[in-house]
Amino acid sequence: MTFWVVQTLNGISFGMLLFLLSAGLSLIYGLMKILNLTHGSFYLLGGYIGLVVVHATGSFVLAVIAGGVAIAVLGVVMERFFLRRFHLQELPQALLTFGFLFIFSDLATVIWGSNPQTMPKPAMFSTSIQIGGLYYPSYRLFIIAFGLVIAALLWWLQDGTRVGAMVRASVDDEEVARGLGINVSLLFTMVFALGAFLAALGGVMGGPIVGVYPGADFEVLLLGFAVVIVGGLGSLKGALIGGLLVGLLDNFGKVFFPELALFTIFAPMALILAVRPAGLFGRE
Amino acid sequence: MSTRARNDLGPADDLGPANDLGHEKDLGLQRMTAWRSVAVVSLAGILVLLALPYVLSSYYLGLVIEMMILALFAMSLDLLIGYAGMASLGHAAYFGIAAYATGLTALRLGWDAWLAMPAALLAAALTATLFGLLALRTRGSYFLMITLALSQVAWGIAFGWRTLTGGDDGLPDVPRPHLGLPWSLADSTPFYYFVFVLVALGTLVLVRIVASPFGYALRGIRESETRMLALGYNVWRYKLVAFVLAATIAGLAGCLYAYYNRFVSPDYLHVTRSAEVLLMVILGGAGTMIGPAVGAALIVLLQNIVSTYTERWLIVLGVVYVLVALFAPSGLVGFVRDLRARNLRARKKARP
Numbered sequence: 001m002t003f004w005v006v007q008t009l010n011g012i013s014f015g016m017l018l019f020l021l022s023a024g025l026s027l028i029y030g031l032m033k034i035l036n037l038t039h040g041s042f043y044l045l046g047g048y049i050g051l052v053v054v055h056a057t058g059s060f061v062l063a064v065i066a067g068g069v070a071i072a073v074l075g076v077v078m079e080r081f082f083l084r085r086f087h088l089q090e091l092p093q094a095l096l097t098f099g100f101l102f103i104f105s106d107l108a109t110v111i112w113g114s115n116p117q118t119m120p121k122p123a124m125f126s127t128s129i130q131i132g133g134l135y136y137p138s139y140r141l142f143i144i145a146f147g148l149v150i151a152a153l154l155w156w157l158q159d160g161t162r163v164g165a166m167v168r169a170s171v172d173d174e175e176v177a178r179g180l181g182i183n184v185s186l187l188f189t190m191v192f193a194l195g196a197f198l199a200a201l202g203g204v205m206g207g208p209i210v211g212v213y214p215g216a217d218f219e220v221l222l223l224g225f226a227v228v229i230v231g232g233l234g235s236l237k238g239a240l241i242g243g244l245l246v247g248l249l250d251n252f253g254k255v256f257f258p259e260l261a262l263f264t265i266f267a268p269m270a271l272i273l274a275v276r277p278a279g280l281f282g283r284e
Numbered sequence: 285m286s287t288r289a290r291n292d293l294g295p296a297d298d299l300g301p302a303n304d305l306g307h308e309k310d311l312g313l314q315r316m317t318a319w320r321s322v323a324v325v326s327l328a329g330i331l332v333l334l335a336l337p338y339v340l341s342s343y344y345l346g347l348v349i350e351m352m353i354l355a356l357f358a359m360s361l362d363l364l365i366g367y368a369g370m371a372s373l374g375h376a377a378y379f380g381i382a383a384y385a386t387g388l389t390a391l392r393l394g395w396d397a398w399l400a401m402p403a404a405l406l407a408a409a410l411t412a413t414l415f416g417l418l419a420l421r422t423r424g425s426y427f428l429m430i431t432l433a434l435s436q437v438a439w440g441i442a443f444g445w446r447t448l449t450g451g452d453d454g455l456p457d458v459p460r461p462h463l464g465l466p467w468s469l470a471d472s473t474p475f476y477y478f479v480f481v482l483v484a485l486g487t488l489v490l491v492r493i494v495a496s497p498f499g500y501a502l503r504g505i506r507e508s509e510t511r512m513l514a515l516g517y518n519v520w521r522y523k524l525v526a527f528v529l530a531a532t533i534a535g536l537a538g539c540l541y542a543y544y545n546r547f548v549s550p551d552y553l554h555v556t557r558s559a560e561v562l563l564m565v566i567l568g569g570a571g572t573m574i575g576p577a578v579g580a581a582l583i584v585l586l587q588n589i590v591s592t593y594t595e596r597w598l599i600v601l602g603v604v605y606v607l608v609a610l611f612a613p614s615g616l617v618g619f620v621r622d623l624r625a626r627n628l629r630a631r632k633k634a635r636p
Contacts (some may be wrong), residue, residue: 018346029425033425035428037580038472081607086609086613090425090428091371091566091613092613094428095563095566095605095606095609095613096606098562098602098605099603099604099605099609101602102559102598102602103599103606105598105604106599107599110596210456222432222436223433226433228429229426229430229433259444259446260444260445261438262436262437262440262444263440266433266434266437269433273418273422273430274418274421
């Protein structure tokens with residue numbers, strides 16, 4: 001019993017990190033139809049910047065903010081100066097985002113070396129707490145709560161604010177939205193920056209439990225794809241449900257079939273794809 | 285969805301330089317001279333390739349072997365991207381699976397190339413059928429993601445299933461084929477000709493496919509699936525066949541690469557390799573057969589030059605991706621075509 005509770009909580013907390021990552025992937029795709037292959041790099045670079053800040057200041061909160069903001073700025077630069085030129089052109093977008101993925105991946109190895117690093121947990125959540133008869137690390141519970149708060153904020157942003165309404169209008173019909181005087185160009189940059197910010201948050205928050213290591217960029221990109229394929233590109237709900245599902249599958253897969261861990265994610269993914277090609281909550 | 289992502293790099297296959305000339309007489313003449321120049325250039329190319337072992341040292345001969353193999357790999361992907369309009373980001377899966385099949389059957393079962401190569405091609409084709417059945421339920425960005433994800437699963441198996449594949453140590457000491465020939469293929473010159481013949485065969489198959497009614501149907505699908513559906517084509521079946529054919533040719537390239545390096549590792553099917561072959565196709569020019577071959581040769585050459593100066597190949601490669609996307613999105617072939625079109629226009633203006 002304890003085993004199941006602990007592993008389920010582990011899966012959910014990892015799923016929340018995947019939600020942070022995939023929400024951005026999904027939002028960016030939903031608005032501007034860009035499949036951002038650099039998204040995994042945002043996660044990894046966010047983690048590394050967080051590490052630097054933690055070591056310099058000792059403050060986890062500062063690390064989260066610095067990592068998120070720095071990567072958001074990076075996102076703005078990428079969107080404004082590069083991706084913008086290739087609106088709705090799949091192949092040049094793929095080339096560009098692949099290019100940045102390679103550049104960032106290699107640069108990270110040059111700067112931070114090839115050894116895995118772990119981020120210290122914030123002091124407040126460094127202990128385990130007792131729930132019923134079992135002890136569970138409070139940091140993972142914090143991640144779950146944090147993920148839920150972010151999800152709620154994103155929902156409010158999307159459905160309850162003027163900016164969200166403008167984004168939804170642009171998703172539905174970009175040209176008409178422009179005609180109505182909505183600054184779609186600015187929205188693109190803002191959403192891209194938000195997506196990058198969320199991925200970097202995932203990277204910093206994940207630091208204490210999964211570590212920061214070379215190759216994580218490719219790994220989480222793949223998991224992020226699995227999430228949006230399962231949940232449906234462009235859907236927040238899809239990113240949350242998909243994230244939790246993939247997080248649980250990944251965790252139990254690693255526990256039960258360590259050699260075939262990827263199978264436990266991709267076999268169900270294939271199944272969902274066979275029934276619903278656009279994912280659980282995607283629009284055809 | 286009101287706006288659909290359009291593949292702007294697609295329609296580059298009409299090599300005829302006379303696109304914007306209205307006169308039929310000019311057009312016919314132009315096309316004839318174009319054909320003649322294509323024939324002359326390819327014949328000259330074949331002769332040069334055949335003569336190379338007498339000119340080059342074995343080191344540079346190895347480089348040319350690598351160029352030829354990766355050129356075949358790039359051309360096979362171009363069948364999907366340039367002709368059928370299906371941008372696969374996981375093409376290395378079939379290259380790598382065939383390489384593993386070659387290595388495993390040779391090392392564990394002692395099979396010579398007569399058996400190992402067909403088995404390897406079959407392995408690539410079967411995997412592609414399975415992956416294709418899944419991936420072809422989607423299009424556009426989903427197709428990109430699915431092909432990439434499936435290829436990473438293949439990579440994960442090669443990396444994780446240590447008892448079979450040796451994990452990240454790979455499969456060392458893959459023997460070269462014997463084939464009962466009087467020359468040992470362990471020597472670079474006979475092996476060069478072996479690769480040359482098979483790459484030429486693979487290229488011939490691809491060129492025939494592209495020029496066949498099937499190839500034209502693929503172009504039609506690239507331009508408009510709905511129109512082809514309305515014309516009564518079974519679009520899905522055409523796409524699956526193209527997907528499997530491209531994977532089989534990629535498998536042939538992977539097989540040769542395993543023999544060339546005498547080594548197979550999970551890197552053969554990593555997403556980096558899929559991305560690299562995509563770059564070769566686009567750098568050269570999607571939708572032509574010569575373009576991706578030239579792209580492959582250039583990337584191999586560049587890698588070779590860069591690796592003598594620095595270990596940071598990935599950064600250099602990344603910069604090349606960005607530069608190609610920014611400055612040559614329709615590839616070198618597109619660049620040359622624009623140049624020729626401009627020349628023609630200038631000449632037309634000169635003599636009224």
